[in-house]
Each structure stands twice: as structure tokens, then as C-alpha cells.
Amino acid sequence: MFRSLQIEPEKCTGCLQCEMACSYIETGKYNPAKSRIKIFTFHEEGRFVPYTCTQCSEAWCLHACPVEAIVINETTGAKEVIDDVCVGCKVCTIACPFGTINYNQEAGTVHKCDLCQGDPECVKACPTDALTYVDADAGGLERMRAHAAQNLPQDSAQA
Amino acid sequence: MSWTKKVLRVNLTEGSISEEPLNMEWAMDYLGQRGLATKYLVEETDPKSDALSPENKMIMTTGPLTGTIASTAGRYSVVTKSPLTGAIACSNSGGYIGNEMKNAGWDMIIFEGKAPNPVYLYIENDKAELLPADDLWGKTVWETDELLHTKHQEPQLRVAAIGRSAEKGCLFAAIVNDLHRAAGRSGVGTVMASKNLKAVAIRGTLGVGNIENPKEFLQATQDGKKVLAENAVTGEGLPEHGTQVLMNVINEVGALPTRNHREVQFEGAGKISAEAMREVREGDGRANLTTNAACFGCTIACQRVSTVDKTHFTVKDKPEYQGSSGGLEFENAWSLGTDCGVDDLDAITFANYLCNEDGMDPISLGATIAAAMELFEEGYITVENTDGVELKFGSAEALVWATEVTAKGEGFGKELGLGSKRLCEKYGRPEFSMTVKGQEFPAYDPRGIQGIGLAYATSNRGACHLRGYTVASEIMGIPEKTDPLETEGKAGLVKAFQDATAVVDSVGICVFSTFAWSMEDIAPQIDAACEGDWSVDRCLEVGERIWTMERDYNLAAGLTAMDDTLPKRLIKDIAAKSGPAEGRVNDLSKMLPEYYEVRGWTPDGVPTEETRQRLGL
Numbered sequence: 001m002f003r004s005l006q007i008e009p010e011k012c013t014g015c016l017q018c019e020m021a022c023s024y025i026e027t028g029k030y031n032p033a034k035s036r037i038k039i040f041t042f043h044e045e046g047r048f049v050p051y052t053c054t055q056c057s058e059a060w061c062l063h064a065c066p067v068e069a070i071v072i073n074e075t076t077g078a079k080e081v082i083d084d085v086c087v088g089c090k091v092c093t094i095a096c097p098f099g100t101i102n103y104n105q106e107a108g109t110v111h112k113c114d115l116c117q118g119d120p121e122c123v124k125a126c127p128t129d130a131l132t133y134v135d136a137d138a139g140g141l142e143r144m145r146a147h148a149a150q151n152l153p154q155d156s157a158q159a
Numbered sequence: 160m161s162w163t164k165k166v167l168r169v170n171l172t173e174g175s176i177s178e179e180p181l182n183m184e185w186a187m188d189y190l191g192q193r194g195l196a197t198k199y200l201v202e203e204t205d206p207k208s209d210a211l212s213p214e215n216k217m218i219m220t221t222g223p224l225t226g227t228i229a230s231t232a233g234r235y236s237v238v239t240k241s242p243l244t245g246a247i248a249c250s251n252s253g254g255y256i257g258n259e260m261k262n263a264g265w266d267m268i269i270f271e272g273k274a275p276n277p278v279y280l281y282i283e284n285d286k287a288e289l290l291p292a293d294d295l296w297g298k299t300v301w302e303t304d305e306l307l308h309t310k311h312q313e314p315q316l317r318v319a320a321i322g323r324s325a326e327k328g329c330l331f332a333a334i335v336n337d338l339h340r341a342a343g344r345s346g347v348g349t350v351m352a353s354k355n356l357k358a359v360a361i362r363g364t365l366g367v368g369n370i371e372n373p374k375e376f377l378q379a380t381q382d383g384k385k386v387l388a389e390n391a392v393t394g395e396g397l398p399e400h401g402t403q404v405l406m407n408v409i410n411e412v413g414a415l416p417t418r419n420h421r422e423v424q425f426e427g428a429g430k431i432s433a434e435a436m437r438e439v440r441e442g443d444g445r446a447n448l449t450t451n452a453a454c455f456g457c458t459i460a461c462q463r464v465s466t467v468d469k470t471h472f473t474v475k476d477k478p479e480y481q482g483s484s485g486g487l488e489f490e491n492a493w494s495l496g497t498d499c500g501v502d503d504l505d506a507i508t509f510a511n512y513l514c515n516e517d518g519m520d521p522i523s524l525g526a527t528i529a530a531a532m533e534l535f536e537e538g539y540i541t542v543e544n545t546d547g548v549e550l551k552f553g554s555a556e557a558l559v560w561a562t563e564v565t566a567k568g569e570g571f572g573k574e575l576g577l578g579s580k581r582l583c584e585k586y587g588r589p590e591f592s593m594t595v596k597g598q599e600f601p602a603y604d605p606r607g608i609q610g611i612g613l614a615y616a617t618s619n620r621g622a623c624h625l626r627g628y629t630v631a632s633e634i635m636g637i638p639e640k641t642d643p644l645e646t647e648g649k650a651g652l653v654k655a656f657q658d659a660t661a662v663v664d665s666v667g668i669c670v671f672s673t674f675a676w677s678m679e680d681i682a683p684q685i686d687a688a689c690e691g692d693w694s695v696d697r698c699l700e701v702g703e704r705i706w707t708m709e710r711d712y713n714l715a716a717g718l719t720a721m722d723d724t725l726p727k728r729l730i731k732d733i734a735a736k737s738g739p740a741e742g743r744v745n746d747l748s749k750m751l752p753e754y755y756e757v758r759g760w761t762p763d764g765v766p767t768e769e770t771r772q773r774l775g776l
Contacts, residue, residue, distance in 0.1 A: 013451060013460035015456055020228045028373075029366030030228055030368075031365070033315070034364070043483065046450045046466070127384065128460070
């Protein structure tokens with residue numbers, strides 16, 4: 001059973017702990033600029049929105065790669081970049097509709113979220129549960145529960 | 160390690176920029192940020208120099224933990240001599256720019272001299288250059304931020320800038336970063352303006368490494384985050400209500416200075432409290448509070464993001480102010496609200512926006528307007544001074560008008576920009592000024608909370624709650640409860656808070672973490688990150704060293720024990736009129752001699768040779 005990264009922007013405070021954790025596991029430094037998950041601030045609306053690779057089933061990046069440097073991790077379902085194979089042609093960055101696979105100048109290869117072998121650092125670092133790692137088939141479960149609770153009779157809703 | 164060990168020196172007079180190694184010998188004794196930058200200032204400048212002259216220097220500085228994964232570790236400080244007080248100034252800010260500076264590879268930026276024409280400093284990692292700012296001069300902080308983002312085409316650029324108030328000589332001008340976080344107090348923005356420096360814009364992508372013991376550091380910071388999450392204040396109160404959680408609490412204990420400290424309880428407190436910010440308004444069917452938010456790396460997230468009612472008189476014809484922006488903290492809600500007798504939540508929120516937009520310290524601004532309102536009501540200021548505005552306590556319209564003219568430095572706003580001390584002296588009633596060393600009081604009344612009176616009187620940067628927040632003990636029972644109306648033991652309490660806070664301000668973390676963290680939680684994080692052994696005792700000794708160094712700076716600048724006092728109103732003239740402290744004044748004279756003694760200072764407030772030697776000064 002695969003799990004997937006679930007993002008709930010309404011819980012995000014913009015603290016960037018996830019960006020630090022991601023960059024640390026990738027580079028050994030705390031460097032938000034190198035994070036594969038990004039938090040976007042919408043100042044006028046007072047919103048913070050985390051964004052990263054959603055691990056498409058039919059991944060554009062994987063299909064676009066001319067050297068088969070992007071493979072599926074059979075344990076996690078993540079689409080991973082094999083650094084030694086990647087030639088840095090960036091075709092995948094053009095193919096990805098979401099912009100979540102990006103070129104890294106220093107490495108000369110592309111980088112994307114690989115779900116940290118099934119134990120995502122960003123999820124562990126998030127203090128507000130805006131990022132969780134859940135059953136891939138049941139990403140909406142908590143929202144269903146919240147709506148279900150609204151339909152309970154008044155007295156039992158407290159329970 | 161954990162420092163980048165690099166200092167950027169910017170000579171504005173010559174337009175030259177150089178790089179030099181951080182003095183690590185000093186870092187071992189003063190850590191970073193507040194402590195280390197003050198050491199540099201002490202060594203490199205004459206404390207007697209005019210704060211607004213080219214001889215004064217302005218230092219932007221991070222701490223060793225800034226930019227690391229430790230919770231709240233996004234802080235930076237501005238250290239310089241204050242034009243408001245003539246004493247040491249150290250103003251601390253969150254947001255994101257502290258991390259950006261560290262990620263660009265700099266522990267410290269030292270500004271010297273004065274640029275012949277307006278400039279801004281642009282930093283992209285190792286590359287730093289002074290660029291012309293003629294087109295930015297005269298612009299607000301918000302306009303400057305937008306123009307720099309457009310010019311450099313870098314969405315991740317972080318900007319710290321001054322607004323029009325600083326350019327016009329307002330003595331309590333702030334340096335605002337990330338649109339609504341500020342190095343707010345003591346007029347550090349005024350110093351920046353005096354150097355013709357409009358902004359500092361930074362993009363850093365190098366990463367923060369150099370952690371001495373990375374595994375231990377991850378564990379220590381994890382432990383720290385757990386403590387914050389499980390604490391009632393940092394885990395629930397602050398994220399839920401922000402610092403505004405205090406409005407009703409401090410009112411109930413009779414320590415909420417009202418109408419320029421004439422009273423200690425405000426009948427309108429409930430209307431401008433954290434709870435009120437969550438109530439749905441009649442006008443637009445929304446609440447004032449939009450969401451909470453965090454500074455860089457902070458797992459507490461106490462920031463408020465607010466929206467003013469579109470139908471409110473302050474914004475109804477101004478769509479540019481109808482979106483979300485930085486909301487009210489307790490201090491701003493108190494100074495612009497309670498101290499001015501104003502209970503219009505959206506008007507206060509709007510006035511606070513203007514403070515961010517044009518870079519003013521809202522504590523000093525609100526307290527100065529409150530003094531002006533008293534001068535007006537007592538007839539020392541008339542409508543002839545105020546362009547016909549009835550500057551009365553309780554008037555939201557007057558509050559907004561006074562804020563606008565001070566932001567622009569126009570008309571009577573020029574006089575308000577001088578601060579409460581100079582304003583009240585000018586109109587012949589110096590006793591109306593609620594200041595210590597020329598800096599305005601924050602939101603806690605020394606009649607109802609005795610220890611904070613001593614903390615204000617002895618604060619090295621003038622009246623301030625953030626140099627020694629004894630309110631934590633006297634009201635909230637952190638780390639243990641003391642009686643707010645008692646004076647005994649407060650000297651030691653004040654010293655303990657002052658020393659610990661000096662450490663917190665020198666490592667890159669936020670003082671609000673100390674609602675939950677003691678030095679036992681903080682020292683292991685410093686120890687894992689930095690070379691050397693950083694025990695609790697060593698940290699506290701560093702704190703005491705920093706405090707005493709700041710004291711020596713002030714004495715050399717010409718301040719004396721005579722300046723360690725409170726306005727007569729609080730120690731003699733007006734006793735608390737209501738609440739638990741009814742009938743009380745602040746008994747400073749009972750606490751001050753003991754304070755000098757526990758500090759190892761002479762009865763005249765001068766550190767003894769023995770004390771200096773013990774601290775290696």
C-alpha cells in the first residue's frame with residue numbers, strides 16, 4: 001500500500017521548517033533555496049500554501065526523460081531521479097505541468113521530491129500537521145470526517 | 160561553529176565594501192547578534208558621538224542559531240546608538256530576512272559613515288553592492304519593497320527598509336522587514352536614514368551549515384520543539400490569540416496603563432482584545448483576524464494577520480488597505496488603543512498598518528499621541544497646533560490623523576515624531592511624558608506590577624518590557640509566581656530576566672520561546688551548534704557580561720544613575736485608581752539600591768572593578 005503526501009494549506013503558518021528539513025536531508029545544510037517543497041505566501045489573502053511533487057501515476061517527467069533517469073520506487077511509489085543517469089537536459093522540467101521538478105545548477109542534474117524513502121522529513125518537521133503522510137487511497141478521509149461531524153445531531157457532536 | 164565567520168563592512172562615505180573574518184575570540188565571550196554586535200560598537204565607536212552623525216555605526220547582525228532548524232531561530236538585530244535615548248540601541252526582528260542574511264553567508268553587516276546620496280545595499284550571496292536609491296527616497300516601506308522586487312526580478316528577495324517617517328527625522332523610526340516585521344524600538348530607522356541608506360535587499364542561497372555536532376543538534380532542537388508544543392502558552396495561547404491574549408488579563412490585574420497612565424484599567428479593553436479580533440463584524444460579516452502566521456523557523460506562530468472592514472471609515476475609499484496585512488500585537492493594541500483611550504479595533508489595526516508602511520515604532524507613537532492628547536485636554540495644545548483636529552482621548556479619527564501626519568512628517572506630525580519626552584518639554588509639561596531615558600513605556604503599569612517598574616528604570620535602552628520581562632513571573636507564574644504588588648526579591652528577579660534575555664537576543668532565537676524554555680532548554684541547542692562547551696552557567700555569565708557592557712556604554716555616553724528612574728506620576732503623583740493595585744504607586748526606591756547591589760555595582764550604579772574583572776570586561 002502506498003502512502004501520499006497530503007497538503008492542507010489552511011493549517012500552514014509559513015514557518016518554513018519543512019523547507020529546512022528537506023534541504024538538510026538533500027544538502028546537509030539548512031537552505032530553503034534548495035528545498036523541494038516550497039511555501040508560497042499570498043500576502044493580501046493572508047494565506048500560506050505548501051507545494052511539491054504529487055507523484056503523478058502517469059508522470060510526465062518520467063515519460064519525457066530521454067535517458068530513463070526517472071524511475072518508480074516500488075516501495076513508496078515515488079518517482080525518483082537517478083543522479084548518475086540524469087544528464088541535466090531539463091526536458092522533464094518542461095514536461096511537468098506543475099513545476100515541481102527543477103534543475104540544480106551545482107549538481108548539474110534535476111531534483112524532485114522522492115518522499116524520503118517513505119519517511120518524509122517535511123512531514124516530521126511540520127508543527128501544525130499541514131503536511132501529513134497518509135494512505136494514498138484515503139487522502140480525503142479527514143475532510144470527510146470533518147463534514148460528517150457537521151451533520152451530527154447537536155448533542156452528540158460534542159462527543 | 161554555526162557562525163558563518165564572515166563580516167561585511169560597508170563604508171557609506173566612500174562607497175566601499177569589504178569582507179573580513181568574524182572576531183571569534185569575541186564570539187566566545189559574547190555569542191553573536193546583540194552581544195557580539197554591541198562589542199563591535201563599543202570597540203569601534205565613541206559612545207559620546209552624536210547618534211545621527213557619520214561617526215555612529217549601525218550593525219545588522221544574526222546569531223549563531225539564526226537560519227538553523229531550531230524553533231524561532233530567524234531573528235536578527237540592529238545595534239547602534241539611539242537618537243531617541245542617547246543610550247545603546249538594540250532592536251530585534253523576526254520575519255525572514257535574518258535567515259536570508261545568514262544564508263547569504265554573513266553573520267554581520269557593519270555600516271559606517273554616511274552616503275553622499277541615497278543608496279541601498281543589494282546582497283546576493285558573496286556579491287554585495289551599493290546601488291543608487293534616489294528613486295526610492297520619499298517612498299514608503301511597502302512601495303520600496305515592491306519596487307526592489309520588480310527591479311531585481313527576484314521573488315524570494317528579502318527587504319528591510321525605512322519609510323518616510325525616518326527620512327523626515329522621526330526619532331522613533333523603525334526598520335521594517337518582510338512588510339510587517341520590525342526592528343522597532345529606539346529609533347534605529349532614524350540612524351539608517353541619517354546614513355542615507357534606504358534599504359537592504361538580500362537573497363541568500365548558500366545554506367547554513369557549520370553545525371558543530373549535527374546529530375546532537377537535531378536532537379536538541381527536536382526536544383526544544385516538543386517543549387514549546389506541550390506548553391500552554393507557546394503551544395496554545397500564543398498561536399490561538401497571539402500576544403493579544405494579555406489585553407484582558409493585564410486589565411483585570413489593574414496594570415493596563417490607560418489614557419497616558421492616568422488610570423490602570425480600560426473600560427474598552429474587551430472591544431480591542433484577542434477575543435474581539437475573532438468576533439464577526441456587522442459591517443462585512445468577517446472577523447478582524449484572518450489567520451495566525453509564523454516568522455522564519457518558528458513553531459509557535461503567534462503573528463496576527465488581519466483585515467479591516469471594507470466599510471470602516473479608515474479604508475472605505477482606499478482599496479489598497481482592504482487586503483490582509485500584519486495585525487495587532489498586544490503592545491500595539493495597547494499603545495494605539497488603550498493608552499489613547501480608543502476602543503475602535505479596526506481603527507487601531509489601520510493605524511498599525513501605517514506604522515508598518517512608513518516604519519514607525521507603534522509603542523512610541525501611541526504613547527506620544529497619548530501624551531499629546533493629555534496636553535490637548537489640559538489646554539497646552541490647541542486646535543491651532545493640530546489643523547483643527549480635536550486631539551481628544553477616545554477619538555479614533557484623531558488617532559488615525561496623528562498617525563498619518565507623523566508617518567509623512569508633516570505639520571504637527573513633525574512634533575509628534577520627536578517622541579513624548581521632547582514634545583512634553585516643548586509644551587512645558589515634562590511630567591506628562593511616560594518615558595525612561597526618553598523612550599516610551601510599553602503596556603504594563605509599574606503601579607500594578609512592581610518588578611516591571613524596576614526593569615523599566617534600569618533597562619539599558621530606556622523603558623522596555625523586552626529587556627527583562629518579569630511580567631512572566633509576576634502575572635503568569637513563569638518560571639514561578641511572584642506577587643506583582645510585592646517589591647521584595649524583585650531586584651534579583653529583574654537581574655535574572657535581564658541576563659537570560661541578553662543570551663536569547665544573542666543567539667538568534669525569539670524571546671517568546673522563554674514562556675516555555677528555560678536556559679536548560681536553550682543551552683543544549685547552543686552547545687550542539689557551536690564550538691566550545693556552552694553550559695547553562697556559561698550562557699548566563701555571557702548574559703551578565705553583555706548587560707554590564709551595555710551599562711558601561713551608557714555610562715560612557717553620559718548617562719548616570721539619575722536616569723534609572725520612573726516618571727513622578729508613577730512613583731508619587733497618581734496612585735492606581737482601581738483594581739488590585741488601588742492606592743499604590745511604584746516603590747522603585749525600595750528596589751533600586753538592592754538591584755545595584757545584586758549586580759555588583761556601586762550605590763551610584765557603576766559596575767565595580769571587581770565586577771568588571773569577574774566578567775572579563
